[in-house]
Amino acid sequence: MRRLTGWGRTMPATTEVARPVTVDETIDLVRETSRTHGPRSRGLTARGLGRSYGDPAQNSGGLTLDLTGMNRILAVDAAADAADDGYREPTVVVEAGVDLDTLMKVLLPFGLWIPVLPGTRQVTVGGAIGSDVHGKNHHTQGSFGNHVRSLDLLTADGQVTTLTPDGPDADLFWATVGGMGLTGIVLRATVALQRVETAYFLVDTDRCANLDELMAQMVARDDDHTYSVAWFDAVTTGERMGRAVLTLGDKARLEDLPPRLAADPLAFSAPSLGTVPAVFPNGMVNAMTARLFSEAWFRKAPAHRVGEVQNITQFFHPLDIAQNWNRGYGPGGFLQYQFVMPFGAEDAFRRSVELITGSGHYSCLNVLKRFGQGNAGMLSFPTPGWTLTADFPIKPGLEQLCDALDQLVLSVGGRLYLAKDSRMRADTFATMYPRLEEFRRVRERVDPTGLFTSDLARRLEI
Amino acid sequence: MMDALGAPQTLLLLGGTSDIAVAIARRYAANRPLKVILAARDTPRRTKVAAELSDVGCVVSEVDFDAHDTTGHEATIESCFADGDVDVAVVAFGVLGDPEQAWTNADAALELATVNYSAPVHVGVLLAARMKAQKHGTIVALSSVAGERVRRSNFVYGSTKAGMDGFYTGLGYALREHGVHVLVVRPGFVKSKMTEGLGAAPLSTTPDDVAELTVKAVKAKKTAIWAPPPFRLVMLVLKALPTPIFRLLPF
Numbered sequence: 001m002r003r004l005t006g007w008g009r010t011m012p013a014t015t016e017v018a019r020p021v022t023v024d025e026t027i028d029l030v031r032e033t034s035r036t037h038g039p040r041s042r043g044l045t046a047r048g049l050g051r052s053y054g055d056p057a058q059n060s061g062g063l064t065l066d067l068t069g070m071n072r073i074l075a076v077d078a079a080a081d082a083a084d085d086g087y088r089e090p091t092v093v094v095e096a097g098v099d100l101d102t103l104m105k106v107l108l109p110f111g112l113w114i115p116v117l118p119g120t121r122q123v124t125v126g127g128a129i130g131s132d133v134h135g136k137n138h139h140t141q142g143s144f145g146n147h148v149r150s151l152d153l154l155t156a157d158g159q160v161t162t163l164t165p166d167g168p169d170a171d172l173f174w175a176t177v178g179g180m181g182l183t184g185i186v187l188r189a190t191v192a193l194q195r196v197e198t199a200y201f202l203v204d205t206d207r208c209a210n211l212d213e214l215m216a217q218m219v220a221r222d223d224d225h226t227y228s229v230a231w232f233d234a235v236t237t238g239e240r241m242g243r244a245v246l247t248l249g250d251k252a253r254l255e256d257l258p259p260r261l262a263a264d265p266l267a268f269s270a271p272s273l274g275t276v277p278a279v280f281p282n283g284m285v286n287a288m289t290a291r292l293f294s295e296a297w298f299r300k301a302p303a304h305r306v307g308e309v310q311n312i313t314q315f316f317h318p319l320d321i322a323q324n325w326n327r328g329y330g331p332g333g334f335l336q337y338q339f340v341m342p343f344g345a346e347d348a349f350r351r352s353v354e355l356i357t358g359s360g361h362y363s364c365l366n367v368l369k370r371f372g373q374g375n376a377g378m379l380s381f382p383t384p385g386w387t388l389t390a391d392f393p394i395k396p397g398l399e400q401l402c403d404a405l406d407q408l409v410l411s412v413g414g415r416l417y418l419a420k421d422s423r424m425r426a427d428t429f430a431t432m433y434p435r436l437e438e439f440r441r442v443r444e445r446v447d448p449t450g451l452f453t454s455d456l457a458r459r460l461e462i
Numbered sequence: 463m464m465d466a467l468g469a470p471q472t473l474l475l476l477g478g479t480s481d482i483a484v485a486i487a488r489r490y491a492a493n494r495p496l497k498v499i500l501a502a503r504d505t506p507r508r509t510k511v512a513a514e515l516s517d518v519g520c521v522v523s524e525v526d527f528d529a530h531d532t533t534g535h536e537a538t539i540e541s542c543f544a545d546g547d548v549d550v551a552v553v554a555f556g557v558l559g560d561p562e563q564a565w566t567n568a569d570a571a572l573e574l575a576t577v578n579y580s581a582p583v584h585v586g587v588l589l590a591a592r593m594k595a596q597k598h599g600t601i602v603a604l605s606s607v608a609g610e611r612v613r614r615s616n617f618v619y620g621s622t623k624a625g626m627d628g629f630y631t632g633l634g635y636a637l638r639e640h641g642v643h644v645l646v647v648r649p650g651f652v653k654s655k656m657t658e659g660l661g662a663a664p665l666s667t668t669p670d671d672v673a674e675l676t677v678k679a680v681k682a683k684k685t686a687i688w689a690p691p692p693f694r695l696v697m698l699v700l701k702a703l704p705t706p707i708f709r710l711l712p713f
Contacts, residue, residue: 010466014597014641054466061597335466399467422466458547459463
């Protein structure tokens with residue numbers, strides 16, 4: 001029996017944990033659990049690296065399968081012969097427990113690149129599919145599910161089915177992409193890759209004086225760059241509300257690199273500052289520290305800089321240099337709030353930033369981005385529009401702020417991200433995800449007794 | 463499931479028409495409407511409470527529950543958990559009785575012991591089994607400062623509360639490893655339907671105040687609270703008094 005929480009370190013679950021290290025062991029465990037499954041039993045949940053913030057990867061009173069040991073990279077097809085017979089897409093076949101950090105490091109020397117990387121590389125491929133994660137290139141290249149060419153799903157009947165995005169079981173594929181692990185367990189996946197010449201990015205950085213300027217810049221410039229994201233100040237109010245640092249990037253080609261880097265263009269070194277110890281009390285993120293941080297973060301960015309060569313950590317994953325950074329919030333934990341509002345709802349979006357900056361709740365790590373087209377995932381989060389992410393330490397009154405933001409998001413037909421959620425209402429969720437019924441029908445078909453469940457599924461009555 | 467900000471999804475009130483129980487439900491509902499299971503005798507008051515909670519957005523179900531009917535308890539608790547997990551269960555039933563009757567009339571004493579002690583223990587064991595299986599949840603037991611040191615004036619009532627207080631405190635120890643919390647609430651004199659017609663004692667409180675403190679304590683995962691909080695200190699002093707002095711105190 002163990003205690004598990006999500007990355008937000010709230011809502012602990014007491015659960016049995018099993019850690020199969022092969023596909024066969026996983027299949028045996030699921031069949032075993034399925035045999036004894038009855039109306040009073042609590043089913044099972046798959047878990048990867050526990051980076052979702054709330055409760056999707058834990059199962060109070062039931063079994064949680066830690067799949068990080070099922071982590072073999074099975075095949076890499078670099079499609080190096082493609083020159084002979086036209087374009088062929090490079091792919092990799094992995095077990096679901098492979099994490100994107102390892103995979104990226106393995107693939108880079110071959111000049112291969114994972115098409116979608118979220119804000120941390122510490123996620124498994126299974127988790128990336130279950131949450132249909134997105135990155136800074138969503139507006140140009142979609143979310144993780146867009147790049148999955150096939151997956152092997154272990155369902156409640158103990159059988160394994162290979163699913164493809166447009167094959168006979170396409171509905172099960174698109175219920176699984178973004179389905180938070182509730183259709184079964186992804187055992188293996190084939191993921192399409194991209195070719196890269198270097199491990200570097202050409203980055204434009206611009207400070208924007210306020211939210212309106214930021215949004216105007218993003219509309220004008222996003223489409224010219226593969227990657228685009230903004231950090232914004234969620235503390236400052238008034239004229240400079242929503243002042244931001246916008247970064248726009250593209251993969252660097254060999255000729256873009258200075259000679260020093262061009263000598264070893266695919267080299268990747270991840271600096272680490274070590275692990276954050278669990279010594280911080282609650283309240284480290286407060287009015288003063290958040291103001292200082294926001295001021296410093298804004299000031300340290302150049303007012304305008306074009307074409308700087310940045311490495312992967314600088315550009316993609318600044319937070320990955322410190323492991324367990326979530327401990328900095330103290331034992332009370334924190335809450336991440338991420339929503340998307342459709343294009344055309346800019347007034348509501350502005351209002352949401354006003355609500356946050358004026359709330360007395362302080363968030364430092366705030367991300368703003370424009371999403372492109374969504375995919376066919378029934379519970380997949382990204383839809384065209386503006387997405388905003390903020391991290392709040394848990395303190396009294398936060399529920400009122402979140403409820404007010406929910407109402408605003410609902411009023412314009414937006415939605416919250418399940419991988420981040422830890423406090424949404426079940427009826428709010430159902431309204432935000434109009435394809436929920438369709439998802440439920442697929443789940444009812446492949447798992448009529450609800451073997452696959454989770455604390456999130458219970459909380460949101462999925 | 464309890465969410466990250468401590469809002470429960472399902473609240474079970476055993477003795478669902480008690481003023482404190484209803485105040486707890488209202489307090490939760492004011493923050494976020496939730497599912498409420500009212501387990502109580504089928505009375506007009508239960509219907510009224512159900513309607514009231516529905517009006518503020520709660521999904522209310524009514525379950526027949528009688529503290530005396532111990533043979534029916536198991537089925538009652540089963541039905542309360544039939545539609546899903548219970549996040550917070552409040553054991554709120556109890557009777558005050560006539561204090562002089564209670565120690566001079568054997569049947570009156572048995573009635574108090576049954577409703578205030580035997581039934582809560584019986585129900586507590588059944589609740590614990592279900593919560594242990596779901597591996598989360600909080601049991602709130604409404605005890606009383608009267609049980610901390612029994613007084614001449616109401617020692618039968620006090621003794622029943624002392625017993626149930628001890629049981630739930632220990633239950634909290636036992637359930638801890640299962641991820642289940644137990645909160646023992648020790649109010650002083652509460653102005654409610656239970657104490658109607660009695661003169662208010664010093665440090666008296668209201669069901670709303672008890673409810674507010676309870677909801678906060680559930681969120682903070684406390685194991686015991688006093689309402690109002692200064693009672694903790696008062697009881698500490700009273701418990702320390704030598705018997706010859708305590709016996710003479712005018713309450």
